Amino acid sequence: MLSSRIEHKWIESFVRTFTICKIEPGATVAIVSESTSRQQNVQLAELALLRMNARPFHLVLPSPPQSIDVPVRSSGASDALTGQAAALAAMKASTMVVDLTIEGLLHSREAQEVLAAGSRILYVSNEHPEILERLGPDPALKNTVARSVDRLRQAKTMRISSPTGTDLSVNVVDARIGGGWGAVDAPGQLGHWPGGLVAAYPMGGAVNGTVVLSPGDINLTFKRYLETPVVLTIETDQIVSVEGDGLDAQLMRSYFAAWNDDNAYYTSHLGWGVNPTARWDSMTMYDRGDHNGVEQRAFAGNFLFSTGANKHANRYTLGHFDIPMKNCTVLLDDSLVVREGVLQPEFV
Numbered sequence: 001m002l003s004s005r006i007e008h009k010w011i012e013s014f015v016r017t018f019t020i021c022k023i024e025p026g027a028t029v030a031i032v033s034e035s036t037s038r039q040q041n042v043q044l045a046e047l048a049l050l051r052m053n054a055r056p057f058h059l060v061l062p063s064p065p066q067s068i069d070v071p072v073r074s075s076g077a078s079d080a081l082t083g084q085a086a087a088l089a090a091m092k093a094s095t096m097v098v099d100l101t102i103e104g105l106l107h108s109r110e111a112q113e114v115l116a117a118g119s120r121i122l123y124v125s126n127e128h129p130e131i132l133e134r135l136g137p138d139p140a141l142k143n144t145v146a147r148s149v150d151r152l153r154q155a156k157t158m159r160i161s162s163p164t165g166t167d168l169s170v171n172v173v174d175a176r177i178g179g180g181w182g183a184v185d186a187p188g189q190l191g192h193w194p195g196g197l198v199a200a201y202p203m204g205g206a207v208n209g210t211v212v213l214s215p216g217d218i219n220l221t222f223k224r225y226l227e228t229p230v231v232l233t234i235e236t237d238q239i240v241s242v243e244g245d246g247l248d249a250q251l252m253r254s255y256f257a258a259w260n261d262d263n264a265y266y267t268s269h270l271g272w273g274v275n276p277t278a279r280w281d282s283m284t285m286y287d288r289g290d291h292n293g294v295e296q297r298a299f300a301g302n303f304l305f306s307t308g309a310n311k312h313a314n315r316y317t318l319g320h321f322d323i324p325m326k327n328c329t330v331l332l333d334d335s336l337v338v339r340e341g342v343l344q345p346e347f348v
Ligand SMILES: [Fe+2]
Pocket: 074, 076, 269, 306, 320, 321, 322
């Protein structure tokens, strides 16, 4: 059991992150949380901002009722702000929003409005502060992510293969490309802590092939290392079969079916992790409630496969799997990005 006490060192780690975000004395900062948010992080944000002589204030929104009787995980689209015009106005008037909602406001309708008003949003992932402490933003990662995003924007095709039979082709022309390095240091930016991810939301009809999930890959919706293979066949973005006899395939078929929604059976974002500090194995050390799995989405050299919503292709659903895969080879056109799970020097 990890400590739920406020530790001085964690205040320091929040100060370091907000300093990298260029928060100056006197800056007005909205700390946005839900009634069910991790209170430790809510308090740490306040204490760190006060230490920096900023002017924090709290917006605490009731966690919304379940819209469906299926547990929703890793959607990245909190709906806690829906209909909360007064809260939204306060966020737009702030220098920065520290987003401590459970799912995060990254893909929410309101985020773009807040950014357009000249604020910036840092989603502090729903992790135990020990994880945030280990994975503080590194300015060096900013360049890595920026270069990777540029390369992905220039590419036409991403191809992914693995020794166990993955062979996937993604047309990334006109894809929506994004990346996060762990901080936001200018107005209009949206980021997440921990950072170290690059991802593409392709246009519709861009993804074809086979994904073979293997032991050691991670289904982060379930927060579970796979122990048995699962074979996904993908035709024009659609997952047309989920094969496998083991428990992992059974769980995936069950959760897919629970949505009763064709859109759940499609690919979402595709990309790779670049964070050299993030660890593949660390999920073994935490209880499920202690972490949100961003570390495993970000570890350097993983291919991050996902299913569910892709607004860029006009597909909406709350059903979402984020699955970092080990040992994959990722090519952008003819350039090697990841070779058998190792990020190539040009992309470090
Ligand atoms: Fe995702």
